[in-house]
Amino acid sequence: QKEVEQDPGPLSVPEGAIVSLNCTYSNSAFQYFMWYRQYSRKGPELLMYTYSSGNKEDGRFTAQVDKSSKYISLFIRDSQPSDSATYLCAMSLPSGAQKLVFGQGTRLTINP
Amino acid sequence: DTAVSQTPKYLVTQMGNDKSIKCEQNLGHDTMYWYKQDSKKFLKIMFSYNNKELIINETVPNRFSPKSPDKAHLNLHINSLELGDSAVYFCASSLRVSGSRDEQFFGPGTRLTVL
Numbered sequence A: 001q002k003e004v005e006q007d008p009g010p011l012s013v014p015e016g017a018i019v020s021l022n023c024t025y026s027n028s029a030f031q032y033f034m035w036y037r038q039y040s041r042k043g044p045e046l047l048m049y050t051y052s053s054g055n056k057e058d059g060r061f062t063a064q065v066d067k068s069s070k071y072i073s074l075f076i077r078d079s080q081p082s083d084s085a086t087y088l089c090a091m092s093l094p095s096g097a098q099k100l101v102f103g104q105g106t107r108l109t110i111n112p
Numbered sequence B: 001d002t003a004v005s006q007t008p009k010y011l012v013t014q015m016g017n018d019k020s021i022k023c024e025q026n027l028g029h030d031t032m033y034w035y036k037q038d039s040k041k042f043l044k045i046m047f048s049y050n051n052k053e054l055i056i057n058e059t060v061p062n063r064f065s066p067k068s069p070d071k072a073h074l075n076l077h078i079n080s081l082e083l084g085d086s087a088v089y090f091c092a093s094s095l096r097v098s099g100s101r102d103e104q105f106f107g108p109g110t111r112l113t114v115l
Helices: none
Strands: A004-006 A011-014 A019-025 A032-038 A045-051 A054-058 A061-066 A071-076 A085-092 A106-111 B004-007 B010-013 B019-025 B031-037 B043-050 B053-057 B064-070 B073-078 B087-094 B110-114
Touching: A004 A085, A011 A019, A019 A085, A019 A106, A032 A061, A045 A054, A045 A061, A045 A071, A071 A085, B004 B087, B010 B019, B019 B031, B019 B087, B019 B110, B031 B073, B043 B064, B043 B073, B073 B087
Parallel strands: A011 A106, B010 B110
Antiparallel strands: A004 A019, A019 A071, A032 A045, A032 A085, A054 A061, A061 A071, A085 A106, B004 B019, B019 B073, B031 B043, B031 B087, B043 B053, B064 B073, B087 B110
C-alpha cells in the first residue's frame, strides 16, 4: 500500500463546475500538506499549502485537511478550461529533510 | 530568468549507455532534489542535497549517482541504463532543509527514453 493514495482519474467536468480532488494517507505523522498543479510536459508548481488540520482558501481554490481521517481535499470553484492539468497532492513530516511524498496525481479536464 | 533549469530536455539512448542530466537553479536556494516521474505520473524523490551535502538518498540503484559541484548545481549521472529507467526526471530546489516547509520549485523535466 502506498503512503499516499490518490485517484488518478481521469476526471472530466464542464466549465463552471465545482471540482473535488482527494487524497488519503497512512502516516499520521505528516504535518504539511500541499497541492501541486502540473500542466502537460511541465514541472509541478505549488498551488496550495496547509499546515496541520483546517481549511485554506485562495481565490477559487480551497484546501482542506482532516488529520483525524487522514484525508485531504482540494476544491476548485467556477472551474475554467485553464484549470485542466494533473493535480498532485504531497505531504511531509514536521522536521528533518524536506522529503515530499506525492500522490499519483489526478488528471483533470475542464470542458468549455 | 529561468528559476530551475535542466538539460537536456529530451534524452534518447540505448540500453547500457551512461548519461548525465544537469540542473541549475538561480534562486539562491540551499537545497536541491532529484525526482523521478514514471509513466503513471507517480512522482518519487530520489536524492536531496543541502549545500553540496547529501541528505536524502532513497532506495535508488547505485547506477544513479548525484553530484553537486556547488549549491546552485545538482547533476545526475546514470550508468548502464536500463529500460526501466525510462521516465521524466525532475530537478527541484527549496530555500532550506528544515524548519518551515519551504516551497519546492521544479524544473521543466528531462524526458529519458531508453531503447
